[in-house]
Amino acid sequence: MKPIHYFSLLLYMSILAACSSKPAVTSQISTDTIPVKVMSLRKENSKFTVAVSGQFTTDDEVMLSFKIGGIINGLFVKEGDAVKKGQLLATLNPVEINAQVQQAKLSVEKARRDYQRTQNLYKDSVATLEQLQNGKTALQQAQQQLSMASFNRQYAEIRAPKNGYILKKMANAGQQIAAGTPALQANGAQADHWMLRVSLSDNEWSMLRLKDEAVIETTALPGQQFNGILSRKAEGVDPATGTFTADITLTGPRPKAIAAGMFGKATISPQQNTQTAANWQIPYEALLDGDGSSGYVFITNDNKTAQKVKVTLGRIDKNAVTVTQGLEKAKALVISGSAYLTHNSAITIQSTVNPAK
Structure with missing residues (x-):
């Protein structure tokens, strides 16, 4: 039995030797490169340029309102209508203002009679100088009241301040409206004084100068460009946006298919590019x-x-x-x-x- 045990022991030792003498595998680490x-x-x-965007305006948009309150008698235009300077656009019901004017006229007539009577009495030494002066003052006050009532009647209607377009209608006939409340919004677009109103950052504001040239584009007229110059820079920050407002006035041929409030963008070339x-x-x-x-x-x-x-x-x-x-x-x-x-x-x-x- 001993030879068998020796043989088994030798076989086991041979296996251990074979395992321990197994050659080591050398791995090559390749470094990946990034293309x-x-x-x-x-x-x-x-040459620096400043890219800005904003909305087109004519810079003469105006809110039109009545000088006094009352019932709107008629609105004779619609949004988008072209208007001429002096054209009648809206009126108030005139009954109340006409009554005020008539009342002021009667007051003037009475004050004039009283003053004339006081003058006659003063000549006869019946009325005093004070009474004469008070009568004259009462007449002047009545005349001023008539002037004020006549002025208010003149502005109980709205007329176009210049040639342009009606941008917005904010009231209707039969509606009661307070004094100064806008009824219509208009502009002078027929004069072609178009400009692009944009916003500038602090750095852009300090870099740009008036009369800097600009190229203007709008998505309404793809592929077309219009020349302009920087015509105005605000001297204070707009508290609502935290930016400075600036206007770029269009020069040369004006775009025809354009409206107030339409979006546009511009590229401004600062004059100080040479430095x-x-x-x-x-x-x-x-x-x-x-x-x-x-x-x-x-x-x-x-x-x-x-x-x-x-x-x-x-x-x-x-x-x-x-x-x-x-x-x-x-x-x-x-x-x-x-x-x-x-x-x-x-x-x-x-x-x-x-x-x-």
């Missing part, structure tokens, strides 16, 4: 984690690894972002594939784009 597109960098003197310093213009997709004044981008100097660097931002224009600092030592900017990168990631250059001139 990216890059853009070569160079400073350039770019613009050289900076880098980078595409939007290259910028990461921008907070208004700074952000991050990926660059490469060896075309093998990408580095994440912080940059200082200037203006955000219509087609690009301006970088003022942070790219002084960079050779190329990663413009595609940045979302998959971390600092010192290995990259493969798919293509290189040259910045537009």
